[in-house]
Amino acid sequence: MTALIEFTDVGRMFEADPPVHALRGVTLRIDRGEYVAVTGPSGSGKSTLLGLLGLLDRPTSGTYRFAGAETTTLAERDRAALRAGSFGFVFQAFHLLPYRSTEENVMLAEVYRPKGRPAPPRRGRRERALAALERVGLGHRAGFRPDRLSGGERQRVAIARALLGDPDLLLCDEPTGNLDGENTQVVLDVLEELNGQGLTLLVITHDEAVAERAGRRIRIADGRVVAGGPEPVDNPSPVDHQFAGDRPQWP
Amino acid sequence: MAMIEKGVPPSRFGRAVARRSGTGTRISRSDLVDESLSAVLARPMRAALTALGTVLGIATLVVTIGIAATAGNRIVGRFDELTATAVSITPETTRASPDDPPLIGWDAPERITRLNGAVAAVALAESQPGQTPPVQANDIKDPSAVTARTLGVVAATVDLPATVHGRVVAGRFYDAGNVARRDRVAVLGEEAARLLGVTRLEDGPAVFIGGEPFTVVGVIGDLKREQALAASVIVPPTAAADRLGMRQVTRVVVDTRLGAAQLIARQAPTALAPGHTDGLRVLAPPNLERARGAVEDDVNGMFLVLGLLCLVVGAVGIANVTLVGVMQRIGEIGLRRALGASRRHIAAQFLVESAVLGLLGGVVGATAGMVTVVGVCVAKDWTPVLDLGLVFAAPLAGVAVGLLAGAYPAWRAARLEPLEALRAT
Numbered sequence: 001m002t003a004l005i006e007f008t009d010v011g012r013m014f015e016a017d018p019p020v021h022a023l024r025g026v027t028l029r030i031d032r033g034e035y036v037a038v039t040g041p042s043g044s045g046k047s048t049l050l051g052l053l054g055l056l057d058r059p060t061s062g063t064y065r066f067a068g069a070e071t072t073t074l075a076e077r078d079r080a081a082l083r084a085g086s087f088g089f090v091f092q093a094f095h096l097l098p099y100r101s102t103e104e105n106v107m108l109a110e111v112y113r114p115k116g117r118p119a120p121p122r123r124g125r126r127e128r129a130l131a132a133l134e135r136v137g138l139g140h141r142a143g144f145r146p147d148r149l150s151g152g153e154r155q156r157v158a159i160a161r162a163l164l165g166d167p168d169l170l171l172c173d174e175p176t177g178n179l180d181g182e183n184t185q186v187v188l189d190v191l192e193e194l195n196g197q198g199l200t201l202l203v204i205t206h207d208e209a210v211a212e213r214a215g216r217r218i219r220i221a222d223g224r225v226v227a228g229g230p231e232p233v234d235n236p237s238p239v240d241h242q243f244a245g246d247r248p249q250w251p
Numbered sequence: 252m253a254m255i256e257k258g259v260p261p262s263r264f265g266r267a268v269a270r271r272s273g274t275g276t277r278i279s280r281s282d283l284v285d286e287s288l289s290a291v292l293a294r295p296m297r298a299a300l301t302a303l304g305t306v307l308g309i310a311t312l313v314v315t316i317g318i319a320a321t322a323g324n325r326i327v328g329r330f331d332e333l334t335a336t337a338v339s340i341t342p343e344t345t346r347a348s349p350d351d352p353p354l355i356g357w358d359a360p361e362r363i364t365r366l367n368g369a370v371a372a373v374a375l376a377e378s379q380p381g382q383t384p385p386v387q388a389n390d391i392k393d394p395s396a397v398t399a400r401t402l403g404v405v406a407a408t409v410d411l412p413a414t415v416h417g418r419v420v421a422g423r424f425y426d427a428g429n430v431a432r433r434d435r436v437a438v439l440g441e442e443a444a445r446l447l448g449v450t451r452l453e454d455g456p457a458v459f460i461g462g463e464p465f466t467v468v469g470v471i472g473d474l475k476r477e478q479a480l481a482a483s484v485i486v487p488p489t490a491a492a493d494r495l496g497m498r499q500v501t502r503v504v505v506d507t508r509l510g511a512a513q514l515i516a517r518q519a520p521t522a523l524a525p526g527h528t529d530g531l532r533v534l535a536p537p538n539l540e541r542a543r544g545a546v547e548d549d550v551n552g553m554f555l556v557l558g559l560l561c562l563v564v565g566a567v568g569i570a571n572v573t574l575v576g577v578m579q580r581i582g583e584i585g586l587r588r589a590l591g592a593s594r595r596h597i598a599a600q601f602l603v604e605s606a607v608l609g610l611l612g613g614v615v616g617a618t619a620g621m622v623t624v625v626g627v628c629v630a631k632d633w634t635p636v637l638d639l640g641l642v643f644a645a646p647l648a649g650v651a652v653g654l655l656a657g658a659y660p661a662w663r664a665a666r667l668e669p670l671e672a673l674r675a676t
Contacts, residue, residue: 047670047674051670054589056588056589056669056670056673057668057669057670075274075275076593076594077274077275077276077593078274078275080275080276080588080591080592080593081274081275081276081591083588083589083590083591084276084590084591085591087589089586089589089590091586091673093582093673095582095583095585095586095673097293097583098293099289099290099293099294100289100293104289108586108587108590109590111278111282111286111590111592112276112277112278112587112590112591112592112593112596113276113277113278113591114274114275114276114591115274115275115276115277116274119277119279122279122281122282165590173673
């Protein structure tokens with residue numbers, strides 16, 4: 001397995017009086033093809049971690065290597081290019097544009113493309129979007145406005161949008177936070193299926209039932225990884241790795 | 252596969268290189284326009300209301316400028332009819348000897364009408380004040396009445412009615428045949444006919460000019476130009492030369508096309524008397540352009556301020572609604588940033604959106620303004636003057652207003668941090 005994400009001693013401190021250490025000394029490694037859940041109580045630093053992972057935010061200390069390359073020194077525009085080319089985002093609030101049809105929402109993912117790579121042609125974008133909808137089982141909802149869809153369907157549209165850029169990593173921030181039990185199951189099934197197809201998944205959730213589905217669970221509390229880090233075990237098991245200290249000892 | 256082109260050195264130099272080598276993300280122009288347009292069109296009612304301020308501003312501007320131009324043109328229009336198309340040429344009276352051939356011959360109308368821009372011309376021989384032959388309606392000596400009138404006597408070529416825009420109110424004007432046959436015929440000006448008591452032409456009344464009888468064949472009236480002729484007796488040049496000794500052309504009057512007066516004034520002397528142009532005096536109307544400019548500058552100055560004020564109100568409207576839009580769409584901005592949009596892309600989108608609103612206002616406002624100008628003109632029976640430049644400038648002004656109004660909201664939108672924006676809503 002090759003490492004996709006390598007966090008080394010990453011910290012994120014917010015200027016305030018007194019300074020807020022949202023994350024401290026996080027060391028993590030996530031391999032390609034993994035399905036990782038990050039859990040923790042609210043305020044534990046989950047969302048900060050997602051922002052750092054998704055290059056939406058910069059750490060104040062430590063290093064972050066993505067696919068082998070250092071990202072903390074990249075210019076903002078290069079980080080944007082990396083976001084556009086390598087990341088797919090799924091949010092709790094879906095963030096679908098209300099006045100556009102499902103496939104138009106999906107097509108949005110191809111609007112901003114990294115320079116230096118051949119951009120997919122504009123013609124055929126709709127077909128690719130429809131294919132992505134098909135992949136999440138929503139082919140029959142093409143042409144619908146988001147407000148005509150159930151919560152689970154909306155989230156699957158958002159997943160289809162995240163898939164369109166053919167990302168290396170799907171980052172999901174509380175993807176089931178706004179969904180009822182039945183819709184949660186549907187969305188988790190889709191995620192699992194995508195992981196089965198080789199897509200690397202990182203799901204942030206406070207819901208233990210959601211985290212159960214992941215191959216590895218990382219638990220953070222108070223800005224520190226308290227379990228599941230820093231790197232995958234050879235034979236990931238759903239059993240929670242509980243360690244006494246902040247820095248788990250690996251054999 | 253995620254590919255980072257090169258291991259970027261962790262230095263400021265490295266960032267500079269990255270910036271220069273054109274990395275980052277891009278959005279195609281058509282995508283940018285698409286994104287902005289569909290955002291605007293998603294809420295058509297709101298877009299219409301937002302653009303309303305600009306519509307009013309641009310419409311006011313177009314109406315004020317349009318009405319000013321039309322009114323200005325109307326003022327100039329009055330000049331046009333009376334003077335702007337009239338050129339008259341007079342030979343200097345000081346001739347070395349009466350035996351010299353006259354500077355201007357009776358063929359002057361033909362010479363002038365050959366010039367491009369000349370509509371009609373007439374050669375006149377006017378009796379000198381003090382030498383006017385007495386004119387009488389009949390030969391009866393009535394001691395109780397003063398029958399001899401001192402009316403002007405004018406010899407004129409047959410083009411007179413066309414040149415002075417006169418109307419033959421009775422009978423006819425004498426024609427080229429009368430001139431060629433040296434007939435002793437006369438046409439009376441309306442006022443002259445009244446003074447002489449000539450009311451009917453059926454029985455061929457005669458007038459006596461300096462004792463010579465002339466048959467009255469017509470009465471001319473409604474003179475738009477050379478109104479003095481209304482109180483004159485007009486006779487053909489041949490009969491005038493034979494009987495009254497009026498041989499020399501004293502004046503040539505030219506009716507020109509609008510705008511051609513200056514040109515005719517320059518060319519007429521050469522056409523009439525090549526080689527002797529110094530001996531001719533030309534009377535031409537003042538330059539039309541200058542008159543128009545002076546009239547419009549006064550009117551426009553005031554109206555422009557009013558229209559610009561309306562535009563400012565329109566701009567504030569767009570700025571306000573766009574700013575509200577930015578605040579409502581924080582989540583969308585965050586999403587776009589997550590999808591790879593740079594700050595510049597976000598700013599560009601909101602700028603284009605407000606520019607589209609401005610363009611919408613400009614187009615609708617220009618249309619409404621032009622309709623209003625035409626409507627006012629129809630009601631007032633004016634000729635509408637619509638400057639084509641204005642028609643095209645108005646939508647551009649709308650775009651400028653939109654861009655100006657969108658600048659601050661776009662900057663606010665671009666400044667948002669993606670992570671915070673995503674957490675909103």
